[in-house]
Amino acid sequence: MNYVQNRRKKRQFEWDPWGRLLKVTDKAFTWEASYDALGRRLQTRYTPYKSATLTTTSLYDPEEEFQEIGVKCQDKTFWKIYGPNSCDAISDESEAVFLIHNALGQLAGVVTEQQTRYTENFPSAYGPTDFSIPSDLLSYAQSLTWHSKSPDPTNLIWMGERYYDATSGRFLSPDPISYPLCLDLYTYANGDPINYIDPDGRFASYAYQTVKPLLYPCQPGMTVMNGVFAVCANIGLTRSSPFEVGSFNLSTGAIGFINGINNNKIQARLSAQQLSQYAQGTKIYGTHNATNFPVIDVFECAAGHIGFHTPPVQLLKNKWKHLIASHGPQAKFLEICHSGGAIHLKNALLTSPESVRQQIIALAIAPAVIIPRRLCFQSDNYISKNDFVTHLDFDGKRRYGNELHVLEPHPDAKDWDHEFLSPTFESRIQGHIKEYLKNYGGKR
Known part of the structure; x- marks a missing residue:
């Protein structure tokens, strides 16, 4: 009383x-x-x-x-x-x-x-x-x-x-x-x-929130399609979906993950579980970028390059909205992406308010596009010398090529060193997670 x-x-x-x-x-x-x-x-x-x-x-x-x-x-x-x-x-x-x-x-x-x-x-x-x-x-x-x-x-x-x-x-x-x-x-x-x-x-x-204009023009037909994809994501009419792995939440932050192309949900969860182990059991908020067929996945990446936002883009934005509501406007969230997942992450950042973007720390592994630092609070992009995928982002390489870290392939890596769980990237991912937990994760 x-x-x-x-x-x-x-x-x-x-x-x-x-x-x-x-x-x-x-x-x-x-x-x-x-x-x-x-x-x-x-x-x-x-x-x-x-x-x-x-x-x-x-x-x-x-x-x-x-x-x-x-x-x-x-x-x-x-x-x-x-x-x-x-x-x-x-x-x-x-x-x-x-x-x-x-x-x-x-x-x-x-x-x-x-x-x-x-x-x-x-x-x-x-x-x-x-x-x-x-x-x-x-x-x-x-x-x-x-x-x-x-x-x-x-x-x-x-x-x-x-x-x-x-x-x-x-x-x-x-x-x-x-x-x-x-x-x-x-x-x-x-x-x-x-x-x-x-x-x-x-x-x-x-009280007065402004949204910066997109970095590329959006045609009316594209706008309509993006709206349809967003609605499909919001009501569950999509094969892509959110998921969680790990045992506990961070007190002042969260770690997210979105997979690349040609990954089923089991493969996406395995990658997220590996991230959780790197983070000592921390919960990983995953976004499964569903595979439809390798050829269709490649077409989806090409569509994302020119501005189409398929359902994973909206799923990422919904995840950030939930995390910001539960952790506050000053929290920082580590979002890890692989391959084609980087396209969805970039499009989600492009269409989010500046206040949201400044809460996102991006870690892009073998990304299909470079995530520039100007789009978020912090970003790092890593590619193996034995990979070519990121080099197909011609405009991104021209504008942000100096932000791309090119790594020597690990002796145990495959000839085409593009996999998310490649040993080439292991120490880099662990280092970024450790740094994030120290600076932004808070106590358990």
């Missing part, structure tokens, strides 16, 4: 062993909350002094951890429809309204069939401090005044991972990512809600 004292009132807070707020009590009301196994708040019960209990139930998108898509308030259900950054529309059984937001994520107006109601009094950039009980669709829409959220009767805002007090601009519990991202583990958005946001209470990120 914890007690909060201010000038006007004294409140009692009750928490469960996992740090979730269960109950708030003061002289005017009692408020309770319950959660599911994933930590999402399922229901709240608000009982004012000598009044009936108001029960509110939340419904969630099964593919987004904290995205609330519906709210049941007594006998009414409001469905929330999201755009890229906010809830842009709300509907009930009979009608719908549309929400207008400004650059700070504040509600600027609500559009109904009859009129547009503009917001007269905006909350501060730190968020609203007043609570109102919605009675209909319009009043519920007008309550979502800040980043598509509204305060509870406690005047706290549930962000997902933590509760936030907009009056003080602070969370009630410490940052789960912790130091060194922020010295004050309770502050909201690093104390700068104009330039940063904290959408789910885990860590602050830039």
Whole structure:
């Protein structure tokens, strides 16, 4: 139990062993909350002094951890429809309204069939401090005044991972990512809600994210095909797939791997298991670049060279999104690629925001394309003298040939020294993994 004292009132807070707020009590009301196994708040019960209990139930998108898509308030259900950054529309059984937001994520107006109601009094950039009980669709829409959220009767805002007090601009519990991202583990958005946001209470990120243009022009037909491939990857309509091997996660980073052409899933897992052994059992987040047939695999590489993004590109981006969400925006991730997997890695980097690219350390073994240092936080490319594949990247050799490390083949290597597990590359891979674990992996 914890007690909060201010000038006007004294409140009692009750928490469960996992740090979730269960109950708030003061002289005017009692408020309770319950959660599911994933930590999402399922229901709240608000009982004012000598009044009936108001029960509110939340419904969630099964593919987004904290995205609330519906709210049941007594006998009414409001469905929330999201755009890229906010809830842009709300509907009930009979009608719908549309929400207008400004650059700070504040509600600027609500559009109904009859009129547009503009917001007269905006909350501060730190968020609203007043609570109102919605009675209909319009009043519920007008309550979502800040980043598509509204305060509870406690005047706290549930962000997902933590509760936030907009009056003080602070969370009630410490940052789960912790130091060194922020010295004050309770502050909201690093104390700068104009330039940063904290959408789910885990860590602050830039509010205004820009994406640098691609390094090559993308034709309309190619754009459509890339979109189709991305959708196929997201819904599982592809033979390529993510996988994991190893026994434990790193505390402040992660190691990824994507295989080259003509590798079935067993071969890809064997390569990843070898990487895990080099990393003393660390979990490897693999992306299986599925083989279709050697000739088709070569054609896929050629398509990737000119800008087509087959499903492994989207699988890599999905993996990074997951890792960044769980480790924070300052973590570094080692992504190891082989042969044709380097094409997918390069295309994933080309179409990722600068903030994501600066979290990726690329290690390319016998790559089909050179991964330039300018595309990510750090990159190293290795090829054996007895291999020709990387030399087929004519434009890459012309522009970034000085970034390619050419190695003497190991005496036990094959005549065509292109295999990922070739002894030529063993010490280099081990050295890079050891350096990564020392500098970015954290403690077990």
